[in-house]
Amino acid sequence: MSHSMIIQNVVKKFGDYRAVNQANFTVEKGEFFTLLGPSGCGKTTLLRMIAGFNSIEEGEIIFNDKVINDIPAHKRDIGMVFQNYAIFPHLSVYKNVAYGLKARNVAAKEMKERVEEALRMVQMEEYKDRQPSHLSGGQQQRIALARAVVIHPKILLMDEPLSNLDAKLRVQMRITIRKLQKQLGITTVYVTHDQEEALAISDRIAIMKEGVIQQIGESEKIYKRPANGFVANFIGTSNFLEGKVTKINEEGLADILVLNKSTIKVKLKKQYEDKVVISIRPEEFVISEPVEGQLRGEVTLSTFLGDFINYEIKLENGQVIEVNEYTKDVNFSRKIGDKVSITTKADKINIFDHTGEESLVNE
Numbered sequence: 001m002s003h004s005m006i007i008q009n010v011v012k013k014f015g016d017y018r019a020v021n022q023a024n025f026t027v028e029k030g031e032f033f034t035l036l037g038p039s040g041c042g043k044t045t046l047l048r049m050i051a052g053f054n055s056i057e058e059g060e061i062i063f064n065d066k067v068i069n070d071i072p073a074h075k076r077d078i079g080m081v082f083q084n085y086a087i088f089p090h091l092s093v094y095k096n097v098a099y100g101l102k103a104r105n106v107a108a109k110e111m112k113e114r115v116e117e118a119l120r121m122v123q124m125e126e127y128k129d130r131q132p133s134h135l136s137g138g139q140q141q142r143i144a145l146a147r148a149v150v151i152h153p154k155i156l157l158m159d160e161p162l163s164n165l166d167a168k169l170r171v172q173m174r175i176t177i178r179k180l181q182k183q184l185g186i187t188t189v190y191v192t193h194d195q196e197e198a199l200a201i202s203d204r205i206a207i208m209k210e211g212v213i214q215q216i217g218e219s220e221k222i223y224k225r226p227a228n229g230f231v232a233n234f235i236g237t238s239n240f241l242e243g244k245v246t247k248i249n250e251e252g253l254a255d256i257l258v259l260n261k262s263t264i265k266v267k268l269k270k271q272y273e274d275k276v277v278i279s280i281r282p283e284e285f286v287i288s289e290p291v292e293g294q295l296r297g298e299v300t301l302s303t304f305l306g307d308f309i310n311y312e313i314k315l316e317n318g319q320v321i322e323v324n325e326y327t328k329d330v331n332f333s334r335k336i337g338d339k340v341s342i343t344t345k346a347d348k349i350n351i352f353d354h355t356g357e358e359s360l361v362n363e
């Protein structure tokens with residue numbers, strides 16, 4: 001028995017509209033897997049299919065080698081945490097957490113032990129007799145988390161569980177969730193539209209756009225080697241520059257003319273001679289004094305952010321790019337109006353075909 005969850009060619013239709021279109025992935029046992037994408041991309045719809053709240057029009061969802069398409073939600077052995085906590089306002093904290101065990105007819109002694117253990121895990125033991133209305137949002141969300149894990153589910157599903165919390169609490173709670181998930185080893189599928197949260201919390205991420213998965217991978221991989229322009233733009237900050245392959249040899253080593261100005265050499269994964277989209281992270285640029293033949297520009301905004309300085313630089317063609325310089329690497333920050341040159345390391349940038357839909361560099 002494999003214990004993993006397999007999503008195979010899964011389709012969700014609302015009328016003719018495919019809210020989820022041919023989703024394919026495997027979530028390994030104990031893995032923290034995140035569905036990430038802009039509003040309306042279909043991530044909640046897919047999560048609800050896993051939970052058993054949505055019908056499945058095509059494909060299969062397999063858990064422990066068994067197709068679960070037709071198994072009703074309450075028989076799927078799934079714990080769920082939602083954005084709006086969904087805890088019972090008239091029950092004490094203790095009774096909220098005990099609820100799922102009661103429904104499963106767990107004996108009194110074991111129930112007490114498990115509820116106390118779950119409350120301990122989310123550091124809420126001393127609140128067990130409180131009414132939920134006397135708790136903060138973060139505390140209520142901890143109760144929702146305790147209630148989901150107390151039943152020892154095989155799968156934990158979470159839909160934007162942190163989006164009602166303030167920024168600081170969100171960061172604290174995502175650490176709590178991550179630690180608890182690792183400690184319990186529960187296979188987890190998490191939904192968020194917040195890319196920073198997804199990068200921080202996940203083992204792997206699936207990025208969705210208009211019902212279609214664009215890329216699946218570990219946070220670092222997705223950040224450094226986005227599969228297409230959409231992912232490069234959605235995750236972190238990317239500067240997109242126009243380029244053109246002017247020469248390419250048999251091994252794929254290409255001369256790429258950037259903004260009709262300077263040439264970089266990049267190894268492409270296939271033969272390609274056309275316009276390209278070059279995608280560069282703000283921290284992958286190197287700023288220097290102006291040099292003839294290099295990309296040049298003028299600092300139009302300089303923002304000191306402690307560990308780094310963020311610049312807006314207006315290039316000679318009028319395009320404005322974002323560049324970060326680490327404070328530890330420089331003695332002073334550049335000022336508005338300073339003239340500079342911009343270079344970058346060829347192995348750190350991403351090259352897409354002219355449509356932005358296909359990456360031309362190896363992973």
Ligand SMILES: Nc1ncnc2c1ncn2[C@@H]1O[C@H](COP(=O)(O)OP(=O)(O)OP(=O)(O)O)[C@@H](O)[C@H]1O
Binds near residue numbers: 046
């Ligand atoms: N019951 C429904 N009937 C018809 N269309 C629906 C239904 N539920 C969702 N949709 C549509 O399916 C698409 C995906 O919706 P879904 O809620 O999965 O998006 P999402 O990625 O979770 O977005 P958000 O972050 O805004 O919650 C949307 O275009 C939505 O309007």
